[in-house]
Amino acid sequence: MRNGIKREDIELLAPAGNWECLKAAVANGANAVFFGVEKFNARARAENFQMAELPEIMAFLHMYGVKGFLTFNILVFEDEMNEARKLVEACIDAGVDALIVQDLGLVKLIREISPDFPIHGSTQMTITSPEAVEFTKPFSIERVVLGRENSLKEIKVIGEKAKLPMEVFVHGALCVSYSGQCLTSEMWGGRSANRGECAQACRLPYDLIVDGVQKEMGNIAYLLSPKDLAAIELVPELIEAGVTSFKIEGRLKSPEYVANVVSKYRAAIDRYFAGQDASVSEQDIRELQQSFSRGFTHGFLEGTNNKTLLDGSFPKSRGVFLGTVKKVLKNAVLVELSSPLKRGDGIVFDAGDPTQKEEGGRVYDLLQRGKKVEGEVNSGLYEIVMGRNDVKLQRIHVGDRVWKTSDPELDKRLRKTFETEKPYRTFPLSVHVSGKLGEKLSVTWVDKMANNAVTSQSEIPLEAAVKRPLTAELLLDQLGRLGGTIYRLEAADLTVALDGEVIVPVSELNRMRREAVEQLLFLRTKPPVYQKRTVDAYADVKERGQVEKPKLTALCRSLEQVEAAAQTDVDFLYADFEFVKQYPDAVKLAHRYGKKIAIATMRIHMPDENGVLALIARSQPDAILVRNTGALHYYMARRHELGIPLIGDFSLNIANHKAVELFLDCGLEMVTPSYDLNIQQMVDLLENADASKMEVVIHQHLPMFHTEHCVYCTFLSPGTDHTNCGTPCETSRVSLRDRVGFSHPVRVDTGCRNTVYNAIDQSGAEYLSEFTKLGVGSYRIEFLEEEPERVQEVIRLYRQALRGEVSGSHVWRSLKATNQLGVTRGQLIK
The missing domain is CATH 3.20.20.70 (Aldolase class I)
Incomplete structure (x- = not known):
């Protein structure tokens, strides 16, 4: 202890x-x-x-x-x-x-x-x-x-x-993104990280675009890896x-x-x-x-330090850094080694561009001043000779970094630990032997670690010993023959209480030992017993509430957007701002136009962030859009004093009717399904849950990565975290340009966390009629960087679609025609 x-x-x-x-x-x-x-x-x-x-x-x-x-x-x-x-x-x-x-x-x-x-x-x-x-x-x-x-x-x-x-x-x-909050694979490849199919988009190269201009980054391309x-x-x-x-x-x-x-x-x-x-x-x-x-x-264990989280020059395993190339010779490469190397090890020469084929292979020989060196070398200047067909020396340059990618000797040593016929572990037994002349020998075996005990008896009674009576030494020798089993018996763990000099055949001791081991193994491996009931997974499906007229809501990310949306016939507003100090103004602005408004919590809740939740409540919104279970617990513990309705957002990862019921039972008045659902999965959910209490996000820029790693601090500041970064996020706008050429905006929240949004806004408008038949209670439009005129245009089109004046297809086609980035139907593709 x-x-x-x-x-x-x-x-x-x-x-x-x-x-x-x-x-x-x-x-x-x-x-x-x-x-x-x-x-x-x-x-x-x-x-x-x-x-x-x-x-x-x-x-x-x-x-x-x-x-x-x-x-x-x-x-x-x-x-x-x-x-x-x-x-x-x-x-x-x-x-x-x-x-x-x-x-x-x-x-x-x-x-x-x-x-x-x-x-x-x-x-x-x-x-x-x-x-x-x-x-x-x-x-x-x-x-x-x-x-x-x-x-x-x-x-x-x-x-x-x-x-x-x-x-x-x-x-x-x-993961660069908070676990459970990464939607990149779903958006770009139809492979959901929340379904175990992560496509590792964080390991891809990106260009850093600052205020519309590409920033020169040298060999730093893996900005999220x-x-x-x-x-x-x-x-x-x-x-x-x-x-x-x-x-x-x-x-x-x-x-x-x-x-x-x-x-x-x-x-x-x-x-x-x-x-x-x-x-x-x-x-x-x-x-x-x-x-x-x-x-x-050390990740974030010692606190946030954006300068140590990533290297940026490569996205995959490199192994051990060996040193740098000093000279390329006719048949070898001269390297200044700083770590051990030996013949047979695998190495790779890093020229600073891992997207290209890299030279590497097995070390054939090590030379020092032209003389072969046997065994392992630790540091110094050595000529590395590779197999003739392994590398093209003309593609290796002075200054290239060298990495040891494999060590066959280490792998062999590690495999020996589990490629063995012997038990991986052994456990001590406590054995007590008792008996007297004319009665059966009794042996109690205790598996001390598992707290199991069995007792075995001889099939024949003990007889008087003519010679070689049972002694502690003889019993230890026979009962302790446990090789090949997971048990061991030490002399100190054997107690003997025999009355007189008695004997039993050795074969009987062996039988008793084997049976005891079998019984103890059975007890060790016997599964624990849990309560189990037979249930119908759909027995709790409830009737849907009736919706006479579904709501149309708009989530805004600036005061300008709030004002523009408030002047439309939208039914409800949300404010999701980078700076919480603007929330009271958003509430006042919405109320000035006679609109109700909810404020969104941050997607993540840390131990020292209850003050932000309190500030949201003090802003006196008409509802709170809850994005994490920590915030939900905080508000539910104060629901009587606050009296503010709570709405659950997509980040609660609601994907089935049981999750809907659980969160509604926890006090939410409405919930938003997870973005991981495609159209069929969404329909299945709406058919089995109370769709009247669900809000479907029908238009948005999908929030792909949500990360503690701050791109602004890492690449636009000499600082390490929010305390010394100089807040470049307040003066610049950053986006990440992918290999296809799309620039994905990076926005910061109050907790200095970054969200990388998809460059292309997506629409599920063509499914509005299907959702309406299923009784969906509310549809949400989310804005990111749209100008006020665009905000009003998008709201107008969706309102027309809800009234049946235009088709859903007309909505997204119209938006595609007016948006230079275009619109995809996004995660609601069949």
Whole structure:
């Protein structure tokens, strides 16, 4: 125990995309493993397991005392609810230790099936504040996975206030967008990140456009591609901040990666509890980099530092930096090495443009001043000789960076940890032997770690010993023959209470030992029993309310837009501004024109941001557009004193009727479906939920990335965060131009978070008639940078469509004709 924290309180949680990774995790010290099955998990590209394998997986893990968590961390669409129910039931039957869940509708379904089956709130829930944790408690969510953007200070605050076990990512790839809030893959490729199909648009190159002009960035092209998280040096601080589960990312990674990272973090955690030096060796860091690294960062754990989050010059794993090219020779390359290298290692020559084919291959020989060097070299000037067909020396230049991309010797060492016939772990037994002449020998076996005990008896009674009576030494020798099993018996754990000198055949002792081991293994691998009810996933579908005339609403992002919209026949307004100080003016402006107005919260809620929520309420809006569960909990706790209606926005990720019901039951008067729904999925939802209490966003610039990484601070300021950046966002407008030539606007919110909006506004106008038949209560238009005249034109067209004066197709075609960027039908494509 250290500082009141026990070693067994800390869980090391490893990823497993297949059986080899699962074994690598167990063999190298993981306390728990998270994995997915063929559907319903956020790594659709991983090999994954089959649902039928669940009993085998859980028996294997439980045999070694390791927990198994199944990732169910995606949105569940309406037509999938029964299939989701079957997977939940299979997990309960197999004894899965918890489901990691994103979709709150799925949480509702799980609780209908089982009141006690463990649920962990996924990082996809975007839980970043004590209030967001409190929101989960009525659903008996026993653990939350915090957002990667939380700092150590914030983690400590959340733990102290919310008092729920916290799981935190400590190693692996970083998403530049808040998990659960990235819509880029859906917009550009029809592949939803909230469905495990991330297309990694953040790893693509972009041009930085500042006030309409391209900024020269040298070799910095990957403006949204973060380095990889490596918090191994912060293990003591994480433990003392209250983190109970250390989570390693990587279900798409190799078993060698799993073995490497798990073993390193296992050692770091053990050093802390042993009171040893917590520092990490350079060799350990290099080996971690070797398995996978885009460069390492502490992410946001030490607070926001926009200058250290990304490198910008490459988007993929590089491995270990070796040095730079000093000279290109006739048959070799002269390199100043700063890290170890040996024959057989793989290297790549980095000329600063990873979009082009890069030269690289295996090291054939190492020379120093023309003489061959054997073994590994650590630093100095060496001639690297490559295979004749591996590289074109004429494409390598002085100054090129050199990286070690693979180390076969390291991989071989890592594979040995899990490619073995021996048990990965052994557990101590406590054995008590008793008996007397004429009675059967009794042996009680206690599996101390699992707290299981069995008793075996001899089939024949004890006889008087003529020679070689049963002694503690003889019993230890026979009963301790546990090689090939997961058990071990030490002399100190064997107690003997025999009356006189007695004997029983050795074969009988062997039989008793084998039977005891079988029984103990059965108890170890026996799945825990949870309550389970048979439910109909659609039993709670309610009748729809009647809508005589659906509302048309407009979300504005400037006072000019509010004034323009207020002068139309729009039914309701929303204000979503960069600066909260403008909210009272927006409310007054709307009221001057006789319009009601709601104010939007930020999409993210951090521990120190309740003041912003209070300011929104003090602005006296007619409603509040709630974008996160932390804000929802904050307002619901004050609903009697505030009396302000609450509307749920798209970022709550509502994708099925159970999620609709859950949020309406929590106090929302209306909810907005997730942007992940295509037209058929939207229709399915509207058919099974009360559509009269739903608002469909029918026109908008899709908010693609929502990120703590500030593009303005990183590339337009010498500062590191909002305290010293000089607020370039107040004087300049930035956009990111993609490979196709579209420039996507980047806007900043009150919390200095960036949203990258799609360059092209999208319209679902042609589906208005279908939605109206289904009884949708409200339709929203969202504006971004439109001039007042454009605002009024768009509202007029949609009002005409709602009255049936023009077709939906006419609306988007007309807008396409008047908008130089054009309009796509966006996420509502069949």
